[in-house]
Amino acid sequence: MSSRRWSAESLQVLERTRQRCDRYLRSLDDRSVAPRAAAVAALSRLDEPLPAQPSAPEETLALLDELVTPATMAMAGPRFFGFVIGGTLPAALAANWLAGAWDQNAAFASATPGVARVEQVALRWLIQLFDLPRETTGAFVTGDTVANFTALAAARHAVLARAGWNVEADGLFGAPPIIVIAGGEAHPSLLKSLGMLGLGRARIVRAPVDAQGRMRADALPAIAGPTILCLQAGNVNTGACDPFAALIAAARRQGAWVHVDGAFGLWAKAAASHRRLVEGVEQADSWATDAHKWLNVPYDSGVALVRDPQALQAAMAVTADYLPSGAAERNPCDYTPELSRRARGVEVWAALRSLGRAGIEELVGRNCAQAREFAARLAAAGYEVLNEVALNQVLVAFGDAERTRRVVTALQQEGTCWCGITVWQGRTAMRISVSNWSTDDADVERSIAAMLRVAAG
Ligand SMILES: Cc1ncc(COP(=O)(O)O)c(C=O)c1O
Secondary structure (H helix, E strand, O other): OOOOOOOHHHHHHHHHHHHHHHHHHHHOOOOOOOOOHHHHHHHHHHOOOOOOOOOOHHHHHHHHHHHHHHHOOOOOOOOEOOOOOOOOOHHHHHHHHHHHHHOOOOOOOOOOHHHHHHHHHHHHHHHHHOOOOOOOEEEEEOOHHHHHHHHHHHHHHHHHHHOOOOHHHHOOOOOOOOEEEEEOOOOHHHHHHHHHOOOOHHHOEEEOEOOOOOEOHHHOOOOOOOEEEEEEEOOOOOOOEOOHHHHHHHHHHOOOEEEEEOOOHHHHHHOOOOHHHHOOHHHOOEEEEEOOOOOOOOOOOEEEEEOOHHHHHHHHOOOOOOOOOOOOOOOHHHOOOOOOOOOOHHHHHHHHHHHHHHHHHHHHHHHHHHHHHHHHHHHHOOOEEOOOOOOOEEEEEOOOHHHHHHHHHHHHHHOOOEOEEEEEOOEEEEEEEOOOOOOOHHHHHHHHHHHHHHHHO
16 A cells, blocks of 8 residues: 555546446446346455455456446446336436545534535425425435335324323333324335334234225225324336325324325426326325435435424434434434434435426426336237336236246346336236436337337247
8 A cells, every 4th residue: 555645646546436437337328237147157256355465446446347347237327127216317426426535424514514504405405396394304314215214203203292102212112002004005115114113014004005006095094093194105016196185184184194105206296297196295294205216316315304393303313312402503413313424415416406496307207208108119019008107117017927027037138128027916017117317218219129029039
């Protein structure tokens, strides 16, 4: 090791790494979306003993690039349609690099005023973008699972506080029981979050849903005593959103806390063309969403939003007491599960600032139109589209379960694009999820051609 300072030589590692990134980002257009088997097999070369001695940083980076770059899934690229995955906008990736150089532990505003201010602005912009009540506060966390956990911790605090119980001090031992209601098609990670909060995955009352996975407004289970109702904006299979206006009004009238898991569906609120899908969502008490999905910032990045700042602070503040710490500034760690944390809100700020309202609206609208195009063309070719394509998700069956599985596996191996497999209400289907900023109509054409070629083969 030549130096303990950032010498010209050590800075060169960054310059060469930037060139490696250039090559990778340019390759996304032409490379197979899935990594080739040989590249995955070559990862065995990483299984070396921990080196006894230091070596040049460039040597380590060269090995990382040589072995891992070919073994990546091209999730950052325009034809990855698996799960619900965003790429990374140029401003967001560059902000991530700069924030990496800053290496701020963004727990306390007084220690890291720059990033704390940027995160505060990003939070305000998100609240305005989703048109949530202006008193809403929030937290930048690792993803929607933790955003649900964080917001539901505030919910747990509030419903028990109303029943005269201090859950942060006394835990759930002997606490008044909480009724938790979630739709029959709630995302499994929401159930996990509830389990982590001691609310019991198996105790959740599952509300009936319709054929798109929407909770039925005419079948809301009875609400009595401390109750948390969990709704969903964007079913991971169909993209469907619960009928918020009716459900939230009924639940809040009866004193329930209403939480919305809006991992990707909440972004419909940011586009005039799709806002009607989430009408009334702003009436809820808390919301969870992802930035690493439709906002296209680097992993990992989610946001918890809570109407009552006191409830979130009570659940998350580091001080043993649930009362605010009294600090003049807003300390991020008073709202997040983590104490030490990176300022992931910086990338959210960069994405929001570079896109503006119009850019976000265009992105959401374009991806939804592209989903409709996939559905129309596959239906026209005789394949069955299983969902109403209202947002960015498409479910396609190529025949029975076995045939659909075979087509999806062959498509993944063919490499033009990548879609996953799911089972929707008993039917095996290919899932197409469109949420990447760089997906253009030519990518959709190329992908449809590959799907039809593979399905016919
Ligand atoms: C509706 C919904 N909730 C929760 C999650 C989990 O999000 P994350 O993986 O960011 O924790 C997802 C992921 O797709 C989702 O679609």
